[in-house]
Amino acid sequence: MGTEKISMKKISEEAGVSVATVSRVINQNGRFSKETEEKVLRVIKKYDYRPNLLAKGLRTKNSKSIGVIVPDITNEFFARIFRELETRLFQKGYTVILCNSGEDPHIEDIYYQHLLTKGVVGVIYLSGKNDRRAIDSPIPVVYIDRALNFETNGAFIESDSIQGGYLATKELLDNQCKRILLVRDKRIITPPEHRQKGYEKALIEANIKVDPQLIVKADVGYESGKEAIKKAVNCNLRFDGVFATTDWLALGVIDGLRELSYRIPEDIKVIGFDNISISRFSYLPFSTIHQDIPKISEAAVNVMLKLIKDQEVPDKHIVIPVKLIKRESV
Amino acid sequence: MGTEKISMKKISEEAGVSVATVSRVINQNGRFSKETEEKVLRVIKKYDYRPNLLAKGLRTKNSKSIGVIVPDITNEFFARIFRELETRLFQKGYTVILCNSGEDPHIEDIYYQHLLTKGVVGVIYLSGKNDRRAIDSPIPVVYIDRALNFETNGAFIESDSIQGGYLATKELLDNQCKRILLVRDKRIITPPEHRQKGYEKALIEANIKVDPQLIVKADVGYESGKEAIKKAVNCNLRFDGVFATTDWLALGVIDGLRELSYRIPEDIKVIGFDNISISRFSYLPFSTIHQDIPKISEAAVNVMLKLIKDQEVPDKHIVIPVKLIKRESV
DNA sequence: CTGTTAGCGCATTCAC
């Protein structure tokens, strides 16, 4: 073990001033002369002293740390958002505690409680599930991607999923698809719900009736996409295009279709959603809807910072535009 | 904003005992009667009180939080390790602060310093680069994946890269490859260096001379792998097998080869390293070396916990076995 | 401009 922990007291003694003065120059709170400043600064540098943020946090009630709860950081989408959040937040002097909830509301709650005791000044939920604490949280809560109750002391940032669903479906339509299968996450949560809305909107606009048979609900993930598409084919569902509400689902669909000897895009066209790297690097780089992760994160950080400072947040619900990425699957 | 923050003092008043007693029952430090315990517990439950960990940390010099510094959490390998670390650590009452350094030693250092001021009781580096602080850190440091100075107050956990390189190369050899190209990360750091060692070991064992021409050094990443392999082909290098030291490199190699109209595995066999999901879901699921991430993380956490408690750590350098995953590229 | 004082919320002597 290396250097002893050194405190403000030592610095003040060494510099021949009071701790209050040391505190003032450290925080640049004024009320000290140029000379004493230099004196103090010299001693600080000499000992390579840094203030104990725990003590500071206890005193000021600002721990300068915020919590982020994600279902699973292993998911590239969450990891990319987290990275942006963390970098931006650190730049503003905040450190971030990351928690993996595994989509379990109970665990989410345990984490949330624990974060409170750690004195975090705010928490960001990615795809949060737990609605209980959102309502009267003593600290600001911002949600990304999934809407919960945020009116009281929080905010909600999301991609424009309706527009995304619309763009995806329209792209298929524009490429002569007549019967478009929607393969969606079965859960009743904002993203798939909105993506479906966009899908329906595009169909209606093209004077095509929405056929409930063509909407298939699946669990999340690759295997599930594969399974769903095979079942659809086996049920003699006819379709010439597929819009899958996530890239993993889309990849499963593509591989399932290939195993059934369909050619993509000749026989069937496929489009996904998210633009994660798998969409670019899989056998058949496939078209998808791009989410603007930097923008999402930036908005989340801005709102959070305002909420922390108790500033007015004009827009508690921010929707970030998406865009179509054309590749080889349509 | 919801509930007021309530402290031990209030609990003690409400329960008609002193704060010391409350503290004792909370920490189960004995020296209190069954009755007072119940009384205190009741009040605690009534107010849903939880101790302020900031204050507790300040007092006990144990913040119960540890820092993890990774180059980029977006990298699936790091994310998977982090998830394991975080889950295990939380179970032991620790919370973890995650920092993205972007492989920049300077930023790593800034994070490290900041973590110290936050009172973390240990830091874990994934693929750390900064050697300066490792030597006389006041808190334990454990490295995963990349060896730095850890003798003084730290430890080092890694996969058996030599064995991995050996297994990969041998797999190629066993499948009739005669001239094996090594595409490796050019940096002089443990993982690629060891993987190359394993490669050489396998060749020597098979009585094949190591040909320096067949060792090509590349930057990290997909594009770089593609570029490297095309260059190799253009230089008229002859080879019938490729061992790439990471999966991303391997994917680049595979795609580069395909663009050059080689058939895999018929014309050329390819094997990667890491077993990240891209190796399974790419066009051609390719053979690779699997790293045992749960084991690595478990070892890291165990060692860290011991180091924190100042316990004896018999083995400061732990090597985790790897295994060969056979797929369609060889 | 500067120092003294009083806590932030908690754990830990030390008396009783």
Add this chain to the structure above:
DNA sequence: GTGAATGCGCTAACAG
């Protein structure tokens, strides 16, 4: 068994 007192390291009045 229990409580009063002290201090972890820091900031924020309040005097001067």
